Amino acid sequence: TVIFIATIIIWFLQTFDTRLNVVANSSASMLAGLGRMLAPLFAPLGFTDWRAATALITGFSAKEAVVSTMAVLTGTSVSNLGAALQGIFTPLSAASFLAFTLLYSPCVAAIAAVKREMHSGLAAAWVAFAQCAVAWLCACAVFQVGSLFVWSSEVTQMNAFSWLVLACVAICAALAVRAIRRVQRRGGCGACAGGCTACPHACPRQGEKTE
Numbered sequence: 001t002v003i004f005i006a007t008i009i010i011w012f013l014q015t016f017d018t019r020l021n022v023v024a025n026s027s028a029s030m031l032a033g034l035g036r037m038l039a040p041l042f043a044p045l046g047f048t049d050w051r052a053a054t055a056l057i058t059g060f061s062a063k064e065a066v067v068s069t070m071a072v073l074t075g076t077s078v079s080n081l082g083a084a085l086q087g088i089f090t091p092l093s094a095a096s097f098l099a100f101t102l103l104y105s106p107c108v109a110a111i112a113a114v115k116r117e118m119h120s121g122l123a124a125a126w127v128a129f130a131q132c133a134v135a136w137l138c139a140c141a142v143f144q145v146g147s148l149f150v151w152s153s154e155v156t157q158m159n160a161f162s163w164l165v166l167a168c169v170a171i172c173a174a175l176a177v178r179a180i181r182r183v184q185r186r187g188g189c190g191a192c193a194g195g196c197t198a199c200p201h202a203c204p205r206q207g208e209k210t211e
Contacts, residue, residue: 046093
């Protein structure tokens with residue numbers, strides 16, 4: 001039911017313009033306009049084409065819709081989509097787009113399940129936002145770090161930002177390694193700051209629950 005409702009909303013946005021007139025071309029639809037508004041957010045990820053942003057919006061109904069939407073917006077069939085995408089993505093930006101598509105919020109049915117399990121629409125919205133944020137950061141790292149090793153007119157102007165992203169990734173990795181080593185030196189599972197003696201959890205290292 002949730003996917004059906006989401007599909008109707010996507011169809012409506014893709015069929016009508018802001019004056020509720022049926023559009024002959026999807027590029028004039030409300031969905032395309034929303035994609036153009038969101039496109040600048042993906043500039044650090046390497047793709048600024050509004051069609052890519054629009055396809056990601058439809059992916060909220062189902063991830064498979066990303067492919068079919070790209071085929072519709074490029075005016076080709078799914079079987080010939082690879083050739084059409086060469087004018088939208090470079091190999092590096094395509095890898096970034098794939099990383100974002102893989103990691104960002106799943107279909108609305110999954111978010112509805114989160115809402116049902118957590119008994120909170122706000123919590124479900126936060127989960128969806130967090131997943132999109134993580135996807136954006138990972139895709140940004142893929143493109144910016146990759147641009148350090150790829151020479152093209154698309155990335156030569158972004159090397160300073162690429163080095164900044166690389167530095168942030170290195171710092172986060174170092175902090176993660178430090179935290180893991182602190183837990184290993186302290187012993188136990190790391191669930192509690194007080195160590196295994198005061199830990200109410202089952203400790204896999206000791207094999208039993210501490211009272």
